[in-house]
Amino acid sequence: MKSKEILTAIIIAVLAASLLLPSALMVFGSPQNDGMDSYMIDNGQDIAAVNNIVTGVVFDFRGFDTLGEALVLFTAVLGVTLMFRRMKEDEEYEYE
Amino acid sequence: MNMSRIVRSTANILFPFILVFGFYIIVHGHLTPGGGFQGGAVAATGFVLLLVAFSPDIIRDKFSFNSMKYTEALGLLLFIITAFVAIALGTTFFFNWLANGGIIFGESVAFGANPGILNSAGTIPLMNVAVGIEVIGAMGLIIMYMLSGIEGGNKE
Numbered sequence: 001m002k003s004k005e006i007l008t009a010i011i012i013a014v015l016a017a018s019l020l021l022p023s024a025l026m027v028f029g030s031p032q033n034d035g036m037d038s039y040m041i042d043n044g045q046d047i048a049a050v051n052n053i054v055t056g057v058v059f060d061f062r063g064f065d066t067l068g069e070a071l072v073l074f075t076a077v078l079g080v081t082l083m084f085r086r087m088k089e090d091e092e093y094e095y096e
Numbered sequence: 097m098n099m100s101r102i103v104r105s106t107a108n109i110l111f112p113f114i115l116v117f118g119f120y121i122i123v124h125g126h127l128t129p130g131g132g133f134q135g136g137a138v139a140a141t142g143f144v145l146l147l148v149a150f151s152p153d154i155i156r157d158k159f160s161f162n163s164m165k166y167t168e169a170l171g172l173l174l175f176i177i178t179a180f181v182a183i184a185l186g187t188t189f190f191f192n193w194l195a196n197g198g199i200i201f202g203e204s205v206a207f208g209a210n211p212g213i214l215n216s217a218g219t220i221p222l223m224n225v226a227v228g229i230e231v232i233g234a235m236g237l238i239i240m241y242m243l244s245g246i247e248g249g250n251k252e
Contacts, residue, residue, distance in 0.1 A: 045205045049195040050126045050217040058131065059220045063179060063190030066223070069133070070172055070230055077168060077234045084241040 098151045107149035114142035122228035126217035132224040136231025143236045147243055155240075164237040171230025178222050194218035 031037070040057060050056035058066050098104065118139025125131035147155055182191035195218030196204050203216045 045207050047195070048192050048217060048220065049203070049205045050220055051205060051210065051212045052126050052128065052131075054129070055126050055131050055220060055224070056217075059223045060190070060192045060195075060218075063223075066227070067175070067179065067190075070175055070227060073231065073234050074168065074172055077237050080238050080241050084244060 098154075099149050103149045107145045111142050111146055114145065115139055118142065118228075118232075122224050123221065124214070125224035126220045127212040127214065132227025133231055135224075136228040137235060139228065140232045140235030140239075143232070144239050147236075147239055159236065159240070161237070161240060164233050164240060166233075168230050168233030168237060171226050171228070171233060174226035175223055175230065178219050178226060182219075192218040192220065194222075195220075 040053060040061060044050060044053045044056045044061075048056040048060045050060070118135045118137075118141070121128075121130040121135030121138055122132055123135075125135065143159070146158075179190045182193045183189055185191075185193050187193060194201050195216075196202060197218065201215055201218050201221055203213050205213060205216050
């Protein structure tokens with residue numbers, strides 16, 4: 001193997017390790033800013049009366065985001081419907 | 097293009113069970129992992145199994161393009177209406193106006209681990225059902241349109 005290839009491999013390895021370093025240094029389960037999630041965990045069962053906090057966040061605290069998700073699905077179906085529609089008799093394909 | 101008798105029999109037997117499992121995930125969305133999107137995808141898998149196993153001509157008599165389109169639009173409409181009713185009641189958009197109300201889905205939940213009450217969580221089960229209906233319609237419609245291109249397909 002050429003020395004250039006070895007050097008490239010070493011640089012890539014060092015870059016990947018430096019990118020992965022922050023995730024290795026973080027302690028799992030204790031984030032620095034936990035105001036929002038501890039609020040949801042502490043008050044989700046009182047406010048939304050829901051046991052599954054994830055569903056509580058998705059459909060109550062972040063309901064607007066879920067509306068966007070549903071609209072994305074609707075738009076996807078719209079696109080498929082347009083792509084697979086039945087052509088008219090005299091309609092021709094146009095490639096631009 | 098029917099598939100073999102084994103595939104057709106298996107699809108016939110499995111279809112109700114897949115549907116029931118999907119609706120179970122949708123209805124228990126506020127108690128167990130899952131919800132409208134996931135349960136709707138599972139239930140749509142049952143329709144996809146039927147569409148793949150049987151000839152499109154046979155399926156055309158059972159499900160039409162328009163019924164799937166209306167199902168999808170109805171689900172999205174129910175979801176948005178549930179959100180807008182909160183504004184009509186004088187609160188904010190997407191406010192959980194049924195939670196802790198004592199009427200339908202109105203029971204309160206104790207803090208901490210508990211076995212779960214199906215009759216709780218306010219508008220969240222309604223929204224789960226609405227999204228589930230929408231996902232079933234959307235997935236079924238996508239697969240039906242993609243199958244309509246093959247030989248002897250389900251032309252609209």
